[in-house]
Amino acid sequence: MVHVIFFFLTLVTYVSTLDACPKCGSMEVPYPLSTSDNCGDPRYRVFCNNDILQFVSAQGFYYKIISIHPSAYKLVISPSLIPKNTCYSSDLSQGGFRIDDDSPFNISTHNTVMLFNCSENILTSPLNCSSNSLCRQFEEKVEEGSGCRGTLCCHFLKDSSMTSRRIRVRVGGCTAYSSVVDLKPGYSTDSWNYGIELQWVPPN
Ligand SMILES: *[C@@H]1O[C@H](CO)[C@@H](O)[C@H](O)[C@H]1NC(C)=O
Numbered sequence: 001m002v003h004v005i006f007f008f009l010t011l012v013t014y015v016s017t018l019d020a021c022p023k024c025g026s027m028e029v030p031y032p033l034s035t036s037d038n039c040g041d042p043r044y045r046v047f048c049n050n051d052i053l054q055f056v057s058a059q060g061f062y063y064k065i066i067s068i069h070p071s072a073y074k075l076v077i078s079p080s081l082i083p084k085n086t087c088y089s090s091d092l093s094q095g096g097f098r099i100d101d102d103s104p105f106n107i108s109t110h111n112t113v114m115l116f117n118c119s120e121n122i123l124t125s126p127l128n129c130s131s132n133s134l135c136r137q138f139e140e141k142v143e144e145g146s147g148c149r150g151t152l153c154c155h156f157l158k159d160s161s162m163t164s165r166r167i168r169v170r171v172g173g174c175t176a177y178s179s180v181v182d183l184k185p186g187y188s189t190d191s192w193n194y195g196i197e198l199q200w201v202p203p204n
């Protein structure tokens with residue numbers, strides 16, 4: 001009996017170590033994230049390109065994964081950049097960030113999203129587009145936002161009342177965005193934690 005239990009314990013340990021993917025560069029790739037068909041759970045696909053771990057959107061745009069919190073089923077990706085002296089996000093031609101409807105990932109409710117260079121139509125939305133909106137601080141104090149200075153901009157907490165699968169930008173709407181995870185009011189832009197926090201449904 002003891003031998004049988006020992007056998008199963010060994011088997012379980014063996015299977016779970018087999019299932020975790022190898023590190024990508026210096027980053028651990030915890031289960032269920034999967035960088036290849038041979039490890040992790042293939043439904044939780046991420047990509048290891050040149051030692052950089054990346055998440056791919058529904059439109060095929062790659063975003064760097066900057067942190068992973070497996071026990072909370074969360075990871076944080078870097079928002080696409082706004083190239084210097086422009087007010088266009090790099091993923092503008094893809095319509096911004098979007099996750100497939102059947103993906104186990106969605107955008108968590110901890111993201112404060114800022115939209116830039118918006119058309120006037122945005123003012124009918126419930127977003128905060130006032131002159132003291134947080135997006136103004138990004139335009140004025142952060143190098144990346146300087147190309148958006150003076151444009152109509154807004155911020156909002158991406159909560160559960162909104163779609164959790166996309167951050168939309170488009171020509172004629174808003175053309176750039178950024179996002180901050182767990183933004184605490186009153187903290188300076190220096191301490192903002194730029195990123196888009198995603199969560200995943202745990203595998204069963
Ligand atoms: C907009 O955001 C700023 C900064 O967080 C806040 O001080 C202000 O009260 C908000 N305005 C509205 C209308 O919610």
Ligand SMILES: *[C@@H]1O[C@H](CO)[C@@H](O)[C@H](O)[C@H]1NC(C)=O
Nearest residue numbers: 086087088117171172173175
């Ligand atoms: C803002 O967006 C419009 C299109 O919606 C574009 O023509 C304009 O160049 C953009 N402004 C900046 C500063 O990028």
Ligand SMILES: *[C@@H]1O[C@H](CO)[C@@H](O)[C@H](O)[C@H]1NC(C)=O
Nearest residue numbers: 106107160164199200201202
């Ligand atoms: C996002 O996924 C989590 C589980 O990972 C789920 O609890 C939550 O309801 C989802 N949010 C939306 C708005 O679908």
